Amino acid sequence: MRACRQVVGNRKELRYSGVSTVCRSFPHPGRRFAQPECKLQRESRLGPAFAGTSGGKVLADAPETNVPAEAKNFTLEDLAQRVKERAKASAEVSYTRKLLDKGVPHCAKKFGEEAVEVVLAAVAEDRERVISEAADVLYHLVVVLEARGITVSEVQAELAGRVGQSGLQEKASRPRE
Ligand SMILES: N=c1c2ncn([C@@H]3O[C@H](COP(=O)(O)OP(=O)(O)OP(=O)(O)O)[C@@H](O)[C@H]3O)c2ncn1[C@@H]1O[C@H](COP(=O)(O)O)[C@@H](O)[C@H]1O
Structure with missing residues (x-):
């Protein structure tokens, strides 16, 4: 999930996600997205309202007013x-639409x-990379679920239904093959 990314060798060095952002090649600690092309790329995906945010987190030097309301306390349901x-x-402006247009198998492959x-x-x-x-x-x-017409709420309900039973109990209750 990222608006900006640089490939250095065979490694993606800079990525944006709507939930988390990693900027590995940033030369000045404490300021992300100093590289102009990076910020421009990011804004092209998210629109100018996202300027000054890092995946929903406010940048250290960014004015609070730049944070769009939907980026605060951002959840999976959001x-x-x-x-x-x-x-x-349209698929010209939305990666999500582009994925969905290719069908469930493609969305599932990307997920995999x-x-x-x-x-x-x-x-x-490192930690940041795992988070990204x-x-x-x-x-x-979420795109796979959308492609299959399943809501996050339905998945949450499934998880909620499992709360009363430990994973070990569930495993033990399965018929042995
Ligand atoms: N969170 C994400 C998000 N995370 C990852 N990605 C994209 O997922 C892709 C990751 O796959 P890869 O690393 O394989 O990249 P790729 O090789 O370019 O992918 P392909 O060309 O093979 O499809 C990148 O293109 C990322 O930009 C995301 N794209 C979108 N979002 C969210 O979805 C919203 C809507 O996005 P659009 O539909 O593009 O407007 C955004 O505002 C974000 O909040």
Whole structure:
């Protein structure tokens, strides 16, 4: 999920996600998105209202007034809502629409690729990278759900239904093969 990204060698060095942002190549600690092309790319995805934010988090040197209301206390349901809204846009301006136009198998494949990236980051990369990849995978999961006509609320209800039983109990209750 990112508005700006640089590829250095075989590695993505700079990424935006609607939930989390990592800027590895930033030369000045404490200020992200100093590179002009990075900010421009990010604004092109999110619109000018997102200037001064980093994946919903306020940049240290950015005025609070630049933070769009929907980026505050941003939740998975908010992301799902945004995905649903952006699905109404054209594929020229929305990556979400572009994914959805390619159908469920493509959306599922992208989700799988992002999941593998989380796996690789979890075992070999730093915290920020894992967070960034996890944000990607959540976005792509939400797109898969949208493609299948499933709401995040339905998934939450499924999870809520499991609260009373530990995973070990559930596992033990399964019929043995
Ligand atoms: N959170 C995300 C988000 N996370 C990741 N991505 C995109 O997911 C892709 C990650 O896949 P890859 O790393 O494989 O990138 P890629 O090779 O360019 O992908 P493909 O060309 O193969 O599809 C990148 O293009 C990211 O930009 C996201 N795209 C969008 N969002 C959210 O969705 C909203 C709507 O986006 P649009 O539909 O583009 O307006 C945005 O405001 C964000 O909040």
